[in-house]
Amino acid sequence: MAHEPGAPVRVALLGCGVVGSSVARLLTEHADDLAARVGAPLELVGIAVRRPQRPRPDVPVDPSLFTADAEELVTRADVVVEVIGGIDPARGLILRAMEHGAGVVSANKALVAEDGPTLFEAAARNGVDLYYEAAVAGAIPILRPVRESLAGDRVRRVMGIVNGTTNFVLDKMDVSGAGFAETVEEAQALGYAEADPTADVEGFDAAAKAAILASLAFHTRVSSAHVHREGITEVSAADIRAARENDCVVKLLAICERVTASGSDAVSVRVHPAMVPRSHPLASVREAFNAVFVEAEAAGELMFYGRGAGGDPTASAVLGDLVAVARQRVSGGHGPGESAYADLPVVDLGQAVTRYHISLDVADRPGVLAQVAAVFAEQGVSIETVRQQAGPEDDGRARLIVVTHRATDAALSATVEDLAALESVDDVVSVMRVEGA
Amino acid sequence: MAHEPGAPVRVALLGCGVVGSSVARLLTEHADDLAARVGAPLELVGIAVRRPQRPRPDVPVDPSLFTADAEELVTRADVVVEVIGGIDPARGLILRAMEHGAGVVSANKALVAEDGPTLFEAAARNGVDLYYEAAVAGAIPILRPVRESLAGDRVRRVMGIVNGTTNFVLDKMDVSGAGFAETVEEAQALGYAEADPTADVEGFDAAAKAAILASLAFHTRVSSAHVHREGITEVSAADIRAARENDCVVKLLAICERVTASGSDAVSVRVHPAMVPRSHPLASVREAFNAVFVEAEAAGELMFYGRGAGGDPTASAVLGDLVAVARQRVSGGHGPGESAYADLPVVDLGQAVTRYHISLDVADRPGVLAQVAAVFAEQGVSIETVRQQAGPEDDGRARLIVVTHRATDAALSATVEDLAALESVDDVVSVMRVEGA
Numbered sequence: 001m002a003h004e005p006g007a008p009v010r011v012a013l014l015g016c017g018v019v020g021s022s023v024a025r026l027l028t029e030h031a032d033d034l035a036a037r038v039g040a041p042l043e044l045v046g047i048a049v050r051r052p053q054r055p056r057p058d059v060p061v062d063p064s065l066f067t068a069d070a071e072e073l074v075t076r077a078d079v080v081v082e083v084i085g086g087i088d089p090a091r092g093l094i095l096r097a098m099e100h101g102a103g104v105v106s107a108n109k110a111l112v113a114e115d116g117p118t119l120f121e122a123a124a125r126n127g128v129d130l131y132y133e134a135a136v137a138g139a140i141p142i143l144r145p146v147r148e149s150l151a152g153d154r155v156r157r158v159m160g161i162v163n164g165t166t167n168f169v170l171d172k173m174d175v176s177g178a179g180f181a182e183t184v185e186e187a188q189a190l191g192y193a194e195a196d197p198t199a200d201v202e203g204f205d206a207a208a209k210a211a212i213l214a215s216l217a218f219h220t221r222v223s224s225a226h227v228h229r230e231g232i233t234e235v236s237a238a239d240i241r242a243a244r245e246n247d248c249v250v251k252l253l254a255i256c257e258r259v260t261a262s263g264s265d266a267v268s269v270r271v272h273p274a275m276v277p278r279s280h281p282l283a284s285v286r287e288a289f290n291a292v293f294v295e296a297e298a299a300g301e302l303m304f305y306g307r308g309a310g311g312d313p314t315a316s317a318v319l320g321d322l323v324a325v326a327r328q329r330v331s332g333g334h335g336p337g338e339s340a341y342a343d344l345p346v347v348d349l350g351q352a353v354t355r356y357h358i359s360l361d362v363a364d365r366p367g368v369l370a371q372v373a374a375v376f377a378e379q380g381v382s383i384e385t386v387r388q389q390a391g392p393e394d395d396g397r398a399r400l401i402v403v404t405h406r407a408t409d410a411a412l413s414a415t416v417e418d419l420a421a422l423e424s425v426d427d428v429v430s431v432m433r434v435e436g437a
Numbered sequence: 438m439a440h441e442p443g444a445p446v447r448v449a450l451l452g453c454g455v456v457g458s459s460v461a462r463l464l465t466e467h468a469d470d471l472a473a474r475v476g477a478p479l480e481l482v483g484i485a486v487r488r489p490q491r492p493r494p495d496v497p498v499d500p501s502l503f504t505a506d507a508e509e510l511v512t513r514a515d516v517v518v519e520v521i522g523g524i525d526p527a528r529g530l531i532l533r534a535m536e537h538g539a540g541v542v543s544a545n546k547a548l549v550a551e552d553g554p555t556l557f558e559a560a561a562r563n564g565v566d567l568y569y570e571a572a573v574a575g576a577i578p579i580l581r582p583v584r585e586s587l588a589g590d591r592v593r594r595v596m597g598i599v600n601g602t603t604n605f606v607l608d609k610m611d612v613s614g615a616g617f618a619e620t621v622e623e624a625q626a627l628g629y630a631e632a633d634p635t636a637d638v639e640g641f642d643a644a645a646k647a648a649i650l651a652s653l654a655f656h657t658r659v660s661s662a663h664v665h666r667e668g669i670t671e672v673s674a675a676d677i678r679a680a681r682e683n684d685c686v687v688k689l690l691a692i693c694e695r696v697t698a699s700g701s702d703a704v705s706v707r708v709h710p711a712m713v714p715r716s717h718p719l720a721s722v723r724e725a726f727n728a729v730f731v732e733a734e735a736a737g738e739l740m741f742y743g744r745g746a747g748g749d750p751t752a753s754a755v756l757g758d759l760v761a762v763a764r765q766r767v768s769g770g771h772g773p774g775e776s777a778y779a780d781l782p783v784v785d786l787g788q789a790v791t792r793y794h795i796s797l798d799v800a801d802r803p804g805v806l807a808q809v810a811a812v813f814a815e816q817g818v819s820i821e822t823v824r825q826q827a828g829p830e831d832d833g834r835a836r837l838i839v840v841t842h843r844a845t846d847a848a849l850s851a852t853v854e855d856l857a858a859l860e861s862v863d864d865v866v867s868v869m870r871v872e873g874a
Contacts, residue, residue, distance in 0.1 A: 036778040037588050139736035141586030149578030151474050152756020284721055298463055298753035299576035306739035316735035319589020333770010341473040
């Protein structure tokens with residue numbers, strides 16, 4: 001619908017937690033700049049919260065703007081900003097807002113990754129914009145570059161560190177040599193991990209972001225349910241040490257790849273810890289920072305780096321989207337809608353092609369290396385390097401460290417199973433994928 | 438003007454050099470993808486070149502598309518892609534295209550930086566889009582993120598490595614210890630530097646990009662003429678060595694900062710070589726890669742990294758813009774136009790605030806350090822560290838290495854002048870700004 005010249009753009013905010021408070025504050029502090037960039041003032045018409053009476057001294061707005069009636073609020077806005085998170089009631093409110101003609105800006109990775117198509121179809125049906133830059137990698141502009149800047153290119157692979165908590169934990173483990181459990185406690189004490197860190201450390205958060213990135217990069221539909229997910233709870237101090245000895249760091253990666261399956265184009269989307277060579281740009285992403293590495297056919301290698309979470313960084317991304325949606329509302333026209341024309345199948349993990357780094361404790365006697373090598377050969381997995389270390393004690397044991405060439409995950413995984421069953425192998429000490437080499 | 442549903446979007450290409458050939462090839466190879474993303478097929482209606490008869494086997498298009506009559510070609514296109522470069526005839530052709538109602542995609546940094554306002558005004562007057570992502574940092578999406586993703590934030594500083602040739606030369610000098618002249622020869626032999634490398638090594642190319650970045654980041658008008666420019670021709674092996682000893686690398690930086698001058702907001706835009714600590718993300722940008730580091734009030738620190746030049750990478754950026762302009766043509770609406778509402782003055786270099794690293798050869802006798810320190814104090818420049826090294830020979834000389842705190846460039850520059858005039862100072866061996874600390 002046409003916007004009346006000069007009239008303010010009415011903005012409704014759903015949620016006033018860490019991100020919502022930042023959005024409300026920046027809307028107030030930057031009002032003049034935002035008006036100049038949009039072409040009309042942004043008027044905050046309400047903030048939906050569970051307890052509207054609660055004092056919020058850090059949110060510099062008229063207290064009468066707080067309301068518990070989100071259902072009503074969304075019917076009187078031109079743009080609705082949703083920073084509640086979770087599936088319900090966020091989904092219902094977004095759909096209701098669109099039915100009433102409002103554009104929507106959301107930071108809700110879980111919802112977009114689980115049920116994006118429902119939202120995209122509603123946006124198209126109602127002729128409104130739906131933007132969600134803040135859902136992936138916080139402040140880092142990554143969805144707009146993938147969706148718009150690379151629209152003339154063909155993306156081959158997206159490989160990202162998209163969860164700050166797990167990167168913080170893995171980075172600390174690398175620096176301190178400590179184990180997973182105690183490092184998570186430290187991260188909790190410092191505010192980098194939630195009291196219940198499951199969504200982060202089990203990779204659910206990263207998997208939602210991977211689904212969103214894959215959908216945009218490959219113009220197809222990928223939901224969280226399609227993403228193979230492994231968290232970092234099994235990453236041990238021994239794994240980190242093995243990575244160091246291999247001149248690598250361990251990162252939790254979200255990997256979205258264009259692959260060929262049964263002769264046709266397909267996509268592979270997976271989240272798991274992996275060794276990354278220290279010389280790779282992703283290896284230098286420290287602490288709770290995020291970064292997304294993109295390989296495109298014409299553009300080559302790109303990387304986007306910045307803060308992946310936090311109130312102000314996430315609010316920056318939300319406001320960038322808000323300016324776009326509001327500007328389009330004022331000037332006419334729309335941003336790009338969902339682009340899912342490629343409609344590619346998602347292959348399962350077994351078909352993904354990767355490399356493995358495997359540490360084995362074996363009997364230190366002639367013939368063992370030949371036995372081990374035979375197992376790899378039987379599965380058709382080619383060995384890149386094998387290194388033998390004397391065991392920690394003079395007890396007739398040795399450590400074998402094998403790095404493979406690229407093979408399907410199915411073949412690699414079967415190889416590890418067969419190795420574990422070998423009589424001469426005491427222990428499979430560490431198995432990890434190697435990416436970015 | 439409204440686009441007829443289903444009708445192709447007519448694209449005219451001006452120029453068919455390295456970038457133009459890639460654009461033509463990708464338009465052909467990716468035709469189906471591009472049509473799906475735009476919502477209508479892109480039809481290449483002509484390529485303007487100086488010699489249309491010349492065989493171009495690497496450009497897979499109908500040879501009859503080549504024409505020498507660019508003036509005529511631009512009148513029969515919906516979108517004109519300009520990859521000729523330089524000021525004229527590019528400017529006249531772009532203006533003519535807009536007058537005939539065509540949107541424009543340009544990779545022309547020199548033209549946008551020198552005379553952007555003329556182009557932006559023509560775009561606004563004719564109601565057409567003007568996009569130029571490829572003008573800065575090749576394939577790296579940087580203009581769209583700064584212009585759109587950060588539209589709700591306030592950018593404090595942009596600091597970029599935006600010239601691949603100079604980064605290649607400085608990186609090689611850092612690795613080999615060789616001097617400037619021989620390293621440029623090596624870069625020329627490898628195709629990383631032009632036969633006449635002036636535009637790159639004297640910083641003209643980077644200055645144009647700095648002007649464009651500053652204009653977008655600060656919503657104001659900055660042209661190349663406003664940019665303080667120093668190239669890398671004076672960077673010596675001794676400077677690189679001094680940087681190494683200071684745990685830094687030397688980079689040619691384009692720096693755009695929001696500053697306060699006489700109590701008001703202003704901008705400082707400068708291009709010069711500087712020492713950057715090895716721990717800074719920009720320090721790890723090797724060879725001919727580009728990267729742009731952005732500090733924004735809410736988003737915090739962001740970095741964008743990738744290939745800054747080359748046919749395919751630049752063509753990727755051009756095609757991303759082409760899809761945007763064509764999509765908007767098909768669906769209605771426009772991208773954001775020029776945003777120069779802030780209208781900030783550009784301060785001269787003397788008012789920029791930075792730090793200096795200074796190496797001096799001095800007489801090795803008591804009292805010299807006090808004399809040197811007095812010169813800094815007189816200019817109000819505070820010293821962060823001073824280190825004394827024994828001279829190379831046992832000849833009564835010593836080397837003093839001073840790193841300052843932040844001060845105005847005017848005060849720092851006056852300090853160096855006074856130091857050079859001291860009787861006890863034999864030689865000012867190296868003076869370099871330190872950034873990113």
